Amino acid sequence: MPSLNNAQRYKVLVPEKLSPDGLALLRGTLEVHERSGLNADELLRIIPGYDALLVRSETKVTATLLRAAKKLKVVARAGVGVDNVDVDTATKLGIVVVNSPSGNVQAAAEHTIALLLSMARNVPEACSSIKGGKWERSRLVGVEVKGKTLAIIGLGKVGLTVARLAKGLGMNVTALDPYASPAVAASASVTLVSSLTELLPTADFLTIHTPLLASTKGMISTSELAQLKAGSRILNVARGGTIDEAALLTALESGHLAGAAVDVFTSEPPAPDSTAAKLIAHPRVVATPHLGASTVEAQENVSIDVCEQVLQILEGALPRSAVNAPLVLPEEYKKLQPFVHLVEKMGSLHIQHYTSTITGPMYRSTYDLIYQGEVASISNTRPLFAALIKGLMTPISGSAGVNINIVNAELIARERGIVVNEQHSRDPSTHPYSSLVSLVARSPSRASSCVGEDVTKAVPSPRQQRHHIISGTCSGSQPLINRLDRFQTSFVPEGTLLICENYDSPGKIGVVGSILGRENVNINFMAVAPVSKELPIEVNAGILDARSINSGGAVPGQDNGEIGSAKEALMILGVDRPVEERVANALVQEGGVLSASVVTL
Template sequence: MPKVLISDALSDAAVQIFRDRGVEVDFQPDLGKDAARLAEVVGGYDGLAIRSATKVTAAIIEKAARLRVIGRAGIGVDNVDIPAASARGIVVMNTPFGNSITTAEHAIAMMFASARQIPAADASTRAGKWEKSKFMGTELTGKTLGVVGCGNIGGVVATRGVGLRMKVVAYDPYLSADRAKTLGVEKIETVEELLTRADVVTLHLPKTAQTANLLNAERIALMKPTARLINCARGGLVDEQALADALTEGRLAGAAFDVFSEEPAKDNPLFHAPNVVCTPHLGAATAEAQENVALQVAEQMADYLMNGAIQNALNAPSITAEEAPLLKPWVAVCEALGAFAGQVTENAIKEIEIDYVGAPGQLNLKPLTATVTAAMLKPLLGEGAVNMVSAPLVAKERGVAISETRRDAQGAFGSYVRLTVVTEKQTRSVAATVFSDGKPRFIQIKGIDLEAEPQPFMLYTTNEDTPGYIGALGAKLGALGVNIATFALGRASKGGEAIALMGVDEEVPAAALAEIVALPQVRQAKALRF
């Protein structure tokens, strides 16, 4: 039974979801605040469910020997070291949809609060003043709303803006023309153009190396003096000192911030600037949203631990519960293909091409391709250096191009996967399929047909097709004490290149391999492990 640690406050209903799905739960809602204690105990769990209080650092992950999944109840994962988790093969999930409405509504509320100076007017009225003329506001109807980042939350804000009869423009490199049309917004090609046109700018982006200080002093200077800036996304997207200066100098009408570069924000340049509305990161702070994300993270983690389904992962391809059993036999095929190619390839890999023919071509290819890539890179980089989660990133870092092709059923087997590896010196391919017993079979190597089931230990040779080779090889293996369990042969043509793939009882030692290579007909010999 998998075991999950909940180190932040989740609802009783979320805890019960884990139990109902067959997952053992250890609910310690205050543990996340004690990093030292968390590091001591985290190694005993398969899953870690958190909110924002728990900081899952590289040091914590180093201690998490059996951890398979980290689930964040919420959108932001600034408190999780995703690269460290990926390197260990730990799936990191969040719940991007559970608080979309709540956060979008808060952004709209902040927009109104700024436009009508509601917090300042409230404080003035409570102080016994009646300063109607001082708090002259501005209408939003007919104004231009600029949405920077038009994903889940930004999309909701955009539709709310349309409902308020605002002209909505959006900047998002990933926003398609069809999606923009559906939302009723105009897509803007650059953030600079959006800033010059918008009366209200609202940010809905993650904080990354590319988006940190996205609105710096130069870009803030592009905004209209009558414009207002809303940030209910992530702290650090805006140069807060530059914004405070613009407000103080009257170069901007107002701002409303729910998030700050350092939180909890005890002091901040914006606190001392005029016409600013500040709230303490309340975007997701509704009872409905907190319950929704807690339930969602419990469901997602339980589905992964019990069924292999992956939803809303930030470092792994998504796999539905329905897809998982269909993928399983083809994952085994992809593992075998990648392991074979990785062990026989001797030169730097430039490109891998994967053809999914027939049945596997109808499946979700991302987990299959990740499996092939990881299995191929392991022999080259070391067992602990790469896994299914980190493989795409590791391949990219090493300049390995990866391509996928779906093809209709063809050939004698109908459905199979072919892996082609392009190196600096040659191009080679290997293909495998699933037999009726559910196990993988190699069906072609280097364009030569054969049939071989992967074995824990195997010997692969390429040789000249000459009489007496099989007898010579068998005699040599017998003399070396290597027992053959299975034997598959194939050749390109009579007298041409031939291959042999043998299952053996034990790994062929290096000294024995050297004697096999010394046989006059042998061109190459490799000891393989699967």
């Protein structure tokens, strides 16, 4: 992807109020449109023109909206939860969804403690009473929190911060979280339990800090509230819907619970006469309008965080906090980035060069990616996997308009029946490069293993049935191809390339140049690739046998004619314009070329 400074300015839509500090980061290189107050129809109408969408919690990013957003590359949620975004649909469309899981942690934790103390000491009711001219000290006696037990469901970043603040108040803290680290819990003096049945009866105060998922929706309902001791209190500063609002209202009205503090609701703002509205009006409920992240500092933090990620994604880098992509550490991605570009080019080169005469489906569905040298030391190679799938699919007309990236590469590979085997070898003795990546395309054993709908209508020729090998390396950030099957070469995989397979005989270059000149095709560069008998590659047993590799990928026992003979060579020509099919045919018929393929990279 070109630098943002040189590329067409991307357009970013911001339909909700965000801190100006983050948006200022975008305005230097992006076109930012702040459009608060859009309704769903208006948003749907204008979204096709935008490359990025920045939202908070009010905007509903639905499947319909995402499908209409033909240019959209990233949805950024300025906050923690993403339940207002259809993440599954975004993943299928290759749209990165990012959030800011750390920007409002302190704000949410502090608000939890503020509500806990307000509820314990009747602060809201006392404030209302004294402003009404009353002095009701005896009626508004509260309870101390020191020595009480705070039970926490969800010991993530917010839950752990709440636990530490509660310990500072002298509270005992227990928690339920199957994914929590026992060591981290112990360092915060938190007692981990294994079930709600074990947690709830101990609680004087219960607080929830989990995302809203199918498994957490309504997780605290009638039966769970009944397990709480009489006179206990409950808080929700996480997500509306984790607590059954009707069950909570019943427990308050019965007197089983002494109080509740609620910052989030199933519908925001709650509809008049709804259960949530009745909860807000209840005298033993302290309610706030979703203020958990509403501090100046938190809004600045999350705005800067997500805006930085939007910039990174539009520049082609990986996000720090994608909810629908695997985490790749920045130091790993920095090492991988040149090879991401290389592997994508290798995949595209394979499809265009080796399957250029196929008009039907892509025949090979199994590929081996072999990493050698320094690049093999990087364990997380998901960006390289994604780059290969993108390279393989982009030249195919059926993938037009599909944004293939690390978000949806695995899903697309599974849908298309593409299998990629990755191998790592740190042994530098087999090649002269500090890092080497090889792509081995394996022929299916029979036609039924081909990918595509019309596999019975075309059968690959003997040349197409060979195993094919492309190897490459990077010189700094510059990708280089140094092997095409048995041919040793060195060229940059960029622009329009004409690859001619021919017998290495005097005058061949002149003939090819003459035919291209006749068609006003200018040659920018030329590389001649002879057959080499010393092109090693490591392949695990059972994938390719040694004879296949040493014979340039020819299928053992197959009649390959002169293919692979020592007299064969490749000409790789960089040309200034696309070469028409009739010109390629003329090279074969008039120029004595065995085959000619045109590749655009």
